[in-house]
Structures are given as C-alpha cells and as structure tokens.
Amino acid sequence: MASDEEDFVFHGTPIEREEEIASRKKKAVAGASGNLRTLPAWKQEVTDEEGRRRFHGAFTGGYSAGYYNTVGSKDGWAPQSFTSSRKNRAGARKQSISDFLDEDEKADMEGQSLSASSQFDTFGFTAAEYSRKQVEKEQHERPSAIPGPVPDELIAPVSESIGVKLLLKMGWRRGHSIKDVRASSDARREARKAFLAFSTDENTKETSDSMVSETEVETSLDPQFSEDIKISESTPVYVLNPKQDLHGLGYDPFKHAPEFREKKRSRLSANKEAGFRKPLSMKESLFGPKSGKIAPGFGIGALEELDVEDEDVYGGYDFDQTYVIEDEQPAKPSNDNRLRLTSKEHDVLPGFGAAKNSDYSMERFNPPKIPKDFVTRHKFSGPLEAETKPTLSAPPDVPPPADNNLKLLIEGFATFVSRCGKLYEDLSREKNQSNQLFDFLRGGNGHEYYARRLWEEQQKRGDQSKLTIDVKPSSSVQKMTAEERGSLLGEKPLQRSLKETDTSASSGGSFQFPTNLSDTFTKSASTQEAADAVKPFKDDTAKQERFEQFLKEKYKGGLRSTDFNRVNSMSESARAQERLDFESAAEAIEKGKAYKEVRRATERPLDFLAGGLQFTSGGTEQIKDTGVVDMKSSTTYPKREEFQWRPSPLLCKRFDLPDPFMGKLPPAPRARNKMDSLIFMPDTVKAASARQVSESQEHKKETSIEEPEVEVEVENVERPVDLYKAIFSDDSEDDEDQVMNGKIQEGQEKKNEAAASTLNRLIAGDFLESLGKELGFEVPSDVPYQEGTKPMEEENKSRSKPESSSEKRPDRSGFKEKVEEKTSSLTLGSEDEKSRKKREKSPRKRSGGNDLSSPSESSGDERSKKRSSKKDRYRNNDSESDSSSDYHSRDKQGSRSRRKRRESSREKRSSHKKHSKHHRSKKSSSSKLVYSSDEDRKESKREKRRRRD
Amino acid sequence: MSATAELPTKEAHVLKGHEGAVLAARFNGDGNYALTCGKDRTIRLWNPHRGILIKTYKSHGREVRDVHVTSDNAKFCSCGGDRQVYYWDVSTGRVIRKFRGHDGEVNAVKFNDSSSVVVSAGFDRSLRVWDCRSHSVEPVQIIDTFLDTVMSVVLTKTEIIGGSVDGTVRTFDMRIGREMSDNLGQPVNCISISNDGNCVLAGCLDSTLRLLDRTTGELLQVYRGHISKSFKTDCCLTNSDAHVIGGSEDGLVFFWDLVDAKVVSKFRAHDLVVTSVSYHPKEDCMLTSSVDGTIRVWKK
Numbered sequence A: 001m002a003s004d005e006e007d008f009v010f011h012g013t014p015i016e017r018e019e020e021i022a023s024r025k026k027k028a029v030a031g032a033s034g035n036l037r038t039l040p041a042w043k044q045e046v047t048d049e050e051g052r053r054r055f056h057g058a059f060t061g062g063y064s065a066g067y068y069n070t071v072g073s074k075d076g077w078a079p080q081s082f083t084s085s086r087k088n089r090a091g092a093r094k095q096s097i098s099d100f101l102d103e104d105e106k107a108d109m110e111g112q113s114l115s116a117s118s119q120f121d122t123f124g125f126t127a128a129e130y131s132r133k134q135v136e137k138e139q140h141e142r143p144s145a146i147p148g149p150v151p152d153e154l155i156a157p158v159s160e161s162i163g164v165k166l167l168l169k170m171g172w173r174r175g176h177s178i179k180d181v182r183a184s185s186d187a188r189r190e191a192r193k194a195f196l197a198f199s200t201d202e203n204t205k206e207t208s209d210s211m212v213s214e215t216e217v218e219t220s221l222d223p224q225f226s227e228d229i230k231i232s233e234s235t236p237v238y239v240l241n242p243k244q245d246l247h248g249l250g251y252d253p254f255k256h257a258p259e260f261r262e263k264k265r266s267r268l269s270a271n272k273e274a275g276f277r278k279p280l281s282m283k284e285s286l287f288g289p290k291s292g293k294i295a296p297g298f299g300i301g302a303l304e305e306l307d308v309e310d311e312d313v314y315g316g317y318d319f320d321q322t323y324v325i326e327d328e329q330p331a332k333p334s335n336d337n338r339l340r341l342t343s344k345e346h347d348v349l350p351g352f353g354a355a356k357n358s359d360y361s362m363e364r365f366n367p368p369k370i371p372k373d374f375v376t377r378h379k380f381s382g383p384l385e386a387e388t389k390p391t392l393s394a395p396p397d398v399p400p401p402a403d404n405n406l407k408l409l410i411e412g413f414a415t416f417v418s419r420c421g422k423l424y425e426d427l428s429r430e431k432n433q434s435n436q437l438f439d440f441l442r443g444g445n446g447h448e449y450y451a452r453r454l455w456e457e458q459q460k461r462g463d464q465s466k467l468t469i470d471v472k473p474s475s476s477v478q479k480m481t482a483e484e485r486g487s488l489l490g491e492k493p494l495q496r497s498l499k500e501t502d503t504s505a506s507s508g509g510s511f512q513f514p515t516n517l518s519d520t521f522t523k524s525a526s527t528q529e530a531a532d533a534v535k536p537f538k539d540d541t542a543k544q545e546r547f548e549q550f551l552k553e554k555y556k557g558g559l560r561s562t563d564f565n566r567v568n569s570m571s572e573s574a575r576a577q578e579r580l581d582f583e584s585a586a587e588a589i590e591k592g593k594a595y596k597e598v599r600r601a602t603e604r605p606l607d608f609l610a611g612g613l614q615f616t617s618g619g620t621e622q623i624k625d626t627g628v629v630d631m632k633s634s635t636t637y638p639k640r641e642e643f644q645w646r647p648s649p650l651l652c653k654r655f656d657l658p659d660p661f662m663g664k665l666p667p668a669p670r671a672r673n674k675m676d677s678l679i680f681m682p683d684t685v686k687a688a689s690a691r692q693v694s695e696s697q698e699h700k701k702e703t704s705i706e707e708p709e710v711e712v713e714v715e716n717v718e719r720p721v722d723l724y725k726a727i728f729s730d731d732s733e734d735d736e737d738q739v740m741n742g743k744i745q746e747g748q749e750k751k752n753e754a755a756a757s758t759l760n761r762l763i764a765g766d767f768l769e770s771l772g773k774e775l776g777f778e779v780p781s782d783v784p785y786q787e788g789t790k791p792m793e794e795e796n797k798s799r800s801k802p803e804s805s806s807e808k809r810p811d812r813s814g815f816k817e818k819v820e821e822k823t824s825s826l827t828l829g830s831e832d833e834k835s836r837k838k839r840e841k842s843p844r845k846r847s848g849g850n851d852l853s854s855p856s857e858s859s860g861d862e863r864s865k866k867r868s869s870k871k872d873r874y875r876n877n878d879s880e881s882d883s884s885s886d887y888h889s890r891d892k893q894g895s896r897s898r899r900k901r902r903e904s905s906r907e908k909r910s911s912h913k914k915h916s917k918h919h920r921s922k923k924s925s926s927s928k929l930v931y932s933s934d935e936d937r938k939e940s941k942r943e944k945r946r947r948r949d
Numbered sequence B: 001m002s003a004t005a006e007l008p009t010k011e012a013h014v015l016k017g018h019e020g021a022v023l024a025a026r027f028n029g030d031g032n033y034a035l036t037c038g039k040d041r042t043i044r045l046w047n048p049h050r051g052i053l054i055k056t057y058k059s060h061g062r063e064v065r066d067v068h069v070t071s072d073n074a075k076f077c078s079c080g081g082d083r084q085v086y087y088w089d090v091s092t093g094r095v096i097r098k099f100r101g102h103d104g105e106v107n108a109v110k111f112n113d114s115s116s117v118v119v120s121a122g123f124d125r126s127l128r129v130w131d132c133r134s135h136s137v138e139p140v141q142i143i144d145t146f147l148d149t150v151m152s153v154v155l156t157k158t159e160i161i162g163g164s165v166d167g168t169v170r171t172f173d174m175r176i177g178r179e180m181s182d183n184l185g186q187p188v189n190c191i192s193i194s195n196d197g198n199c200v201l202a203g204c205l206d207s208t209l210r211l212l213d214r215t216t217g218e219l220l221q222v223y224r225g226h227i228s229k230s231f232k233t234d235c236c237l238t239n240s241d242a243h244v245i246g247g248s249e250d251g252l253v254f255f256w257d258l259v260d261a262k263v264v265s266k267f268r269a270h271d272l273v274v275t276s277v278s279y280h281p282k283e284d285c286m287l288t289s290s291v292d293g294t295i296r297v298w299k300k
Helices: A002-007 A018-033 A103-112 A125-141 A162-169 A181-201 A203-209 A214-219 A223-240 A258-274 A282-287 A331-347 A383-388 A404-420 A422-431 A436-442 A447-468 A482-489 A498-506 A513-534 A541-556 A572-603 A605-610 A620-634 A649-654 A674-680 A683-704 A708-716 A721-736 A742-757 A759-778 A794-800 A815-823 A828-846 A848-853 A859-876 A886-909 A912-922 A927-948
Strands: A492-494 A614-616 A639-644 B010-016 B022-027 B034-038 B042-047 B052-058 B064-069 B075-080 B084-089 B095-100 B106-111 B117-122 B127-131 B139-143 B150-155 B159-164 B168-173 B178-183 B188-193 B199-204 B208-213 B219-224 B235-237 B243-247 B252-257 B263-268 B274-279 B285-290 B294-299
Touching (some): A422 A436, A649 B127, B022 B285, B022 B294, B034 B075, B034 B285, B075 B106, B084 B117, B117 B150, B127 B159, B159 B188, B188 B235, B252 B274
Parallel strands (some): B022 B064, B064 B106
Antiparallel strands (some): A492 A614, A639 B178, B064 B075, B084 B095, B150 B159, B159 B168, B168 B178, B208 B219, B252 B263, B285 B294
16 A cells, blocks of 8 residues: 555545544534634634634635634624615625735735826826827728838837927927927927937847837837837828818717717728728618608617608708718718729829820710601591591680571581591581581581580590590590590499580580589489389389388488388398398399490490590499499588497596486497498498308308307306396397387397307307396396206297197106296296296107107207207216216206206196207208298297287 | 787797607697697697796607697696607606507597596597596597597597598587597598587698588588698687688698688798697687797787
8 A cells, every 4th residue: 555655646635534524523623612712813723613724814815814713803804884874875886806905915916007196197198198009009900001011120119319308398298299380390300310310329229129019118118209209100190081071170970979980980991992882871770771761860769660650751851960970971972083083093004194185085975856846646647536636726615506406406417527527527518518507517607616516526536536446545744534544444434414414525524523423323323213113023012112112222321221110010030031132132133234234335335435434443243332432422521420429437427427328238349340340331331241241151150060069068158247248138129129229220130130140149149148138137146057057949949839739748846837936036928938948858858869860950950959968868867977068067056956947847838849840840051041040039039028018 | 901910920939949840839728838749759848928948848759749738737648659648747747647558659639628538549540538537547438430540639528529531520429429420521630629619620631621510510611722731730710719720831820711711811930831730728829830840939
C-alpha cells in the first residue's frame, strides 16, 4: 500500500474517513459548547457543524476574518439600513461590488482606473476627447482615399509639438476649436513642422515603434499628443460628410432619436454601394409595406395593426411638413445624379478628357400630325348612317300642324322613313309630287314638324341600331345612356307603355328614371292582370279567388296584410300548402309571361325597341326580382315604414317610461333567425326564400330520419326552463294571441311551417309544448321530469282522432286514475291530452315487438316506436335497471308516481293507438305528409283550446 | 340683410391646440363650455367665449369621433376609432367606464336627458344603449335593424333616432314600441332635431340637407348648395329654428332659411373640410371645427 502511494501524485484533497469526520464533529460540538470565545479574536477558529473551518470574508478569503462567526465588527454584518415611509419611499437599491469590499480592497481596485474626476474636468475635456476618438474610429471604418492601411510611421509617437505648446500658451485648449482659421492653419503647420522634425530626429525610434499599436501610444507618457496629430488629420472628416439634406446648418433631426441616425447612415452607404437609389422611406421601413396614407402625426402603437381606418381620409392638409421624417427625400435625386456624373468623369481614361460638347444627342421626333379632318371613330357607311349624318343637329322643336290628319301622316311617315332609309323619302317625294298631302316633303306645310319628327325617330333608331347591331362601338366621348349600358351588359329590355315613349322621345332620348321605374311597376301589375287571366285554379273558384288576392298582395308590396286570419276555415298548414301552390303558380305564370315577352321581342324586335327601353339585369327568370327592385325604387322618397320594436325593460326604466310590452311574453329572438329576417323583406323575396326554406327542410327531413337516436337523447337531457318557455310561448301566441301583429304572426306561421316540415321537429315540438305547459303552469314542482318519460311521438297521431273504436284495457289499476286526478291539478284540456298520450302507450307495451316488426310504417314511426317500446320494456320490468341509455336512468327517479298516472290513463284511450297507426301508415314520406300531419296537430290544438274554454 | 345680422358670422375666437383634424366640437348643456375631439386622440375642454383651453383628456387609442356632455356637466362620453365608448369624469379627467361591444368604429354618442344611458352609433350597423347607472358593461339594448353604418344618433325624451348610410332615419319610440323607418334614398350623414321637436334635419351624402316631418315622415324641405359627399359633416338648426346650418367640404358654412330654403348666408369658416357645426343652446353663437386643426367660435 505504502509503495503504491509513493508512485502516485495526488491532486485535490483526499476524501476523509468516517472516523475523522466523527472526531471533528466531536471537536465542533466541544467548541460550540466550550470556551472558544474565551480565546482572543484572532485565535478563534470558526467552524461549521461538521467541525470544518468555516469560510469567511468573501474576497480575500480570510478564514479568520472577523470575530467569531462575524466579520468586521462585533456585531457582524451591519445590515443596510432600510427605511421606507410613505413620503420617502425606498427605491430598489442597486448593489455594486464596492458594497462588498473592504477599504483596502477598494483602494486596490481604484488604483486600476485613473481618471480626472469630474470636478477637475473644467472644460469637459474628457468628454471632448472621447467624442473625438469616436469620430476617429468612424473615420477609420470609412474607406479612405488612400487604399491600404495608413502607414504607421505617420502616427509615430512624438512628444508634444511646439505648435501645440505654443497654442496652449496662447490660450488654446485641447478639444476646443480654433476660432481663427488662420491661427488653426498656422497651428497645423507648426504641428506638422514639429512632427517632421521629430520624425527625422528619432528615425530609429520610429522604425522600432512602427509596430507599436495605438493602444500603446495612448498609454505612453503623452497620450494626448497622438490625439492632437489626429485632430489635424480628422478635421477633413467633417468635410467628407457633405451636407446633403435641407436642414438648417447645425440642425440635427436625429438629436432625440439617435437610433434613426444609424438607419439613415446605413441607407446612405447602401445607396452609395449599390449605385442606385432604392425607394425606401422611413415610413415604409417602420410600418411595413402597407401602403395608404397614414393620418398625419399620429402613429399607431407597436401592437396595433395599421388598418384602413388609419388612413387619412382628409387628404388635404399635410402635417408632414412640420415633421422631421421625410424631408431629406427631395435632395436625394440630385445627389445621386451628381454621384453618377462624377463617376462618369472619373471613368475617363488617364490622359483623356471628357468632351465638353458631345456629338451624340438624343434625336427627338415629333409625333405625327393628325390631319384636322381625321375622325377617330370609323363609321361604316350604311343606308342608316348615311342619313343620320345630316340630321345630327337637332332641328328646332316645332308644334305639330293643326291638321290632325296631317300630323298623323307626318309622324307615320317619319317613322317609316327612319326605318327604311332616306331612299324611301326621296322615292315618295318623287311619287307624290303632285299630292298635296305630301307637301311637307318638299318644304311646304308641316315640313319643319316633319324634320323634327324624322330627327327624333332617327335618334331612336340610332339607339336601336346600337342595340341590334352590337358591333357598332358606342362613342366613348358621349355619356353612356342606359340603353348602351344595357346592351353592353347583354340586358334585355322590358316592354314599355306608349305614353312612356313620348316622354322619352321628347326629352331627346335622355331618360327620366323615376317615371320609367314607376312604369315598370305598373307593368308588373299588368303581369298580375295577365296572371289573373290565366286562372290556374279554375276548378276551385274559392281558391282562385284567394289566389288572386294573393297575387294582389304580392304585387302590392310592403307587408303582408293580416287577412290570413280571415280564412279561418282552413287550417294553418293547409293555408301554407296553398300558399306554396300559389307561389309556384305565380312563378309559372310569370315565367310564361316572360317567355312570351321574350318571344315577342325576338319576333318583332322593332316593336319594343321603338319605345323607350328598360333593362332587367339578365334573363327571364329574374323578372320577378326586378319587379321587387323596381317596387323598391319606384316609391318616392322619403318612404316611411313601421315595424315593431321592442325596447328592453331596462331601457324603458332608464328613460322613465312604462314598458309598452310590459307583461307580454318575450318575442321570438329577432333577426338572428334566417326566417325571421325575412319578415322585413319585400313579400316576393320572402315568399321565395320561404319556399327555399321549406325545400331545404324537406331535405332535412329526409336526412333527419337517420338521426332519431340523437334526438331521443336530446329530448331527455334536462332542458333549461327558458327553452321550454320559449317554445311554449311560441305556441301559446299562436293559440291565444291571434290579434298579434301581422308580421310576427307571419313569421311565426312560417316557423310553424318549418317546424311541421320535419317529422322530428314536429315530435319534439309537441313534446316540448306539453312539457312546457306542464312545467310552467300546471305541474306541481316535485315532478319536474315526469314528462321526459312520456312518449312524445304518439301525440299527433292520437290527438287527431279523439273518438275511435275503444279497446279498453282495464288490466291495471283503475284506482290510480283517481289518484292522479287528485294529485295533479291539471286543467282539463291538457290533462285530456296527456292522458291520451299515455293511453297509447299501453297497447304498445303489450305488443312492443310487433310494432317494431311491422313493415308498413314509415321509418319515422318505426323510430318512435322503437323508442317507446324501449320505454315500455323498461316499464314492464321495474327492477331491471336499464343503465345503457341515460334517459332511462333519469326516468327512474320520478317514474313511480308517474307510472301510476300513466297506467291509469292507459286503459281509457288505449284504443287510439291502433287507429293512429293506420292513419300514419297511409301517409307517405312526401312533403304532403308533413302538412297533413301538421294540420292534424293544429286541429288538435285548436280542439284542445276549445275544450279548455 | 336683417336676417344675416342675427346670424353668428363673425369670428370671435380661434381655438388651437388639436394636432390634426378636429372631428367634432360640441357645446355643453348651458353653452358655457365646449368639448372638442379629433384625430390626435384627445378630447379638449374649452371655454370658447374666452378662447381658453381648460383641460385635455387623453385615453383614446385612436381618433375620437364624437363627444357629448351630460346636462349636469359632471360626466361626458366619447367614442371613436378604438371601438369603445368612454364614459369620463369631467373634473378628474379619469375614465369611469369603457363600454366595449361595437364591432367597428363608433361614429356618434349621445346621453339621454337624465344622463342615465349612453347611446352609441357604430360602423357595425348598430345602435347600442349603454347603462351608466349600473356597473354593467353590457349594452342594455342593441338596435341592429340598420342595414349599414349608423352615422348619427339623436335622443329625445322618448325616442332614439338614428341616421344611417343605408339611407334611413329610424326612429325608435319607446312608448309604443315601434320603429319608424324613413327611407331617404341617400346615405344619411348627420341628423339633427329641430328645437320644437317636430322635424328632423338629415344631412345626406348627395350634398343635400333634408327636413322631415317627424310625425308623418313627409319631406318638408330640401337644402342645397354646400358640398357633402364623402366626409362626415354636421348640420344643425338655429335656436329659433329659423335657419338651417350646414358645413361644407370646401370649408364654407351655409345658412339657409328654413322655410324657403334659400341660402341666406355663406362664408368661409375654414380652409378645409368643416367637420362639425354646433350651435349654442341659447345664444347666437356657433362652433365650427375643421380638418385644419382649428375650432372657430362665431358670434353675431
């Protein structure tokens, strides 16, 4: 072992043995308990628990610095006095190294940096020196005129030149400029002289010192000297920065924003190097490439995005003038030009000079002269154009001749001539030379009127020809007329009334828009008349009447009147159905009409072209829409409309007004609903979209068949009472609030249609309705979930046929019925209904499996039955906990009491089920089913109401 | 000439201080003070009769478009490009509450008579009513039947009237729960109610002011001559309802006779667009503000 140890060199401290540590511990304990303190301070050895000497004194590492466990004083570390009062808050103290140093250490540290304290720096010399150094550094970085490194011998260290000395004696201070130019040049000369003298004297030293770096120079005996030499050198530095901006002398735009100075400099240098000017501006670099005029003066925050609204819409006033940012821009191009010029000059080979006047000059050619008679638009010579030319200037408008016959003749003739060409006029002039009637052709009686008429007709013809012959370009100089625009867009003209023609003709082809529009309006009314004539419902006179009424309303515009209540003999669903029929019929009529119109138009284009023209925005299908548009715009402004608006109760309260809707149920959520938003649209649009909605819902219905299970679950999830109420209140409004506003009613009616269109909705709606009723009004609060178990799908089936063959099943407790009637204080109607629903369950319970297997039923029925049979099953075996479906588990909680009621009512109406099954199986899955079932529902509801009353 | 004599056409003071366009200038309830706001995101309180700037309110993040003072001069509200409505304390200069909810810039704000609610009109096509009494920052009511930006709002004791770019002036009557929509066919820039409360003056963007009868919706008169096509410029009526005042985009201010719609007087008030015209509630004194950054006080 010993020999081994001899061979090794040990680094570090060996790990001590356990015993040693133990012994030291003992010692430490002894020391702590014992009389170490009795020793003099320098003999005290501070140890930790382990007995090791404790390290004290952070920097000089004195193990025994300080007294026992303390440093410096008996009291140990004196904590920094910390005071903080309300008036005199303690700031965050910054610790520096001197806080931890002893006096002697501090002295050591200070020895390193020797500098003039600020109180002796009378003239700010140090600062000046520093800045000078900075400038110099910059200069070094800048590419100098002399390529390669500056010869080091030039900056050899020399003792202070005589010139400097002299200058100093004359009162010059370092770092200060020499006011007198001559003096400065003198000084420089002197300095140079001195420099040269020294350089010759101490040639050897120079060579040896040539390698000496600048830092050495600075730390040499006379550090300022080299600086001085450099001052003389660095003076041209400022010259090298020629003034390139438009600022006043000495004005520094970046005084308070030095970070931009750098930016500018880099840009300048980049420009110099690249040789071309990038269109880079401060703003762009700051705010990114987003263009747009920013509002003057007010930048946006760093976290905000420059938005459209930040653009300065009030472009007139340029606040930029007063701000710094961009005013070096105008100077730039000239500067660049100069640069380019000089570089060109320097490019000239040595020994050659650039020619003062170059032979080369840009040859300029004048643009060809356009002959004065040149017409920019080419005209095709045709018979029509040939004669439009002479009539280009409008003859004066003259009153028609007194003779009506002559007037008619002239007008007719003018039309004819304009259509067939001037040839005809000449021909007929020759023919009718002797005819007194045609005197107007030869300048006789009525000639002026004829000329005028002819001109008018030709004007019109010209327009038409533009239409019919699309090739002919419309003159861009002239303002586009509606016809031209229409023809360009391929729009089709509508027929116009004759009266209209006159006005447009007299106004020289210019359009009077409002009258035209009103005319189209009346036109669409005439469409309606035509539709009346068609009579699509001839077999049913009442229906035809209603249809006519419908059409009238449709074209009347505005809101649907409330006469839907009028036909109370019809059910709502039937009315809805009828309405759809009407819509489609109307559309068909219109289409037919439009088609006819178009056909007529194509057959005799001149006929409708002769009149003024109107354009619809496209094909025939659109005609209805344009009708709407026209209706809208035809009304003269201002137009007043009234709607219902419901101020919130709080708003009324704040305005100290009574709430006009106080106590009334909250309206259906407005405007967010797609259908609801239709309320405020013109009727036709509404109807169309209503149709769309119903169509889409038919689609939905088809798809919804596949999602019964989801529905089931939803139904049984606990619903917020609000929802019930909302749904319930809808229905109650239907029932009771017949006198409600027409719009709302219509909206609701539509809603009802929509609801009816899907079987699912139907089911859910009825279920919820009854549920809501019971929840909100009649049910004692201890049975809140009672309805959740109810099979909701039978309602509509059963309710529709209240009297049917009864197949009573008095199998279970009849006494329970009594119990139920006592416990639940239900009103008769709803009770009736409820019990009816319950009744249906019983047969199903008995023949649960059979129902499922019956193939004749529609899928929706199957679904519902599945559901109900499931429930029945559950009901049959009480003990079985059907945990698989969550709604069942919910059921169980309130099922006991409920079941009693259910069973009691079961026997009464169990017979309905069969019937309803029948009824349903008859229905197909077409849309008609929807309405009929809806109807049933409505009827039953009505019946229910009656009973309640 | 006698008519023009009683019109405030003489410049009494020029209020300078806003950096950039001034977007609105409003008298307070008694006409002794004025609040202005502008693109420099500040609201400034002035004594227009002495031409002194009293206080500057800064908190808005973007331009401030409208401001309105309560009748007791204790609070005021402002709105602007930062989509919020600020509810301020006049004396301390602190924001009491900020109402957030508009999805776009807010163009106009007004207090009701009792200063219990603020109604704001926004780019998001809605009028929103905010409650000042409770601590709720949710709108009491959102009126969103407008089809386009709501430019201006006016309140009466029982009604909220809003003018929108969709060309309508809609009156929401709280007593009967009705909305009356008067379609003018032209974008409505600014609305102002006559002092007798029977008429509403609507400045439209076809350079026309239209005077409507409020009960029937009838067009009573049309005032033309000024330019109002692309900027929000104000219009108002004099205290006697004898004249209609409108600012023009070329810096002019127009006075029309209410009845025969003749231009009674017009003069150059500013170099640039006159953004706002506000009439003193009692005296013949008028404030105009402009894009050129000044507010001018006009007196007889």
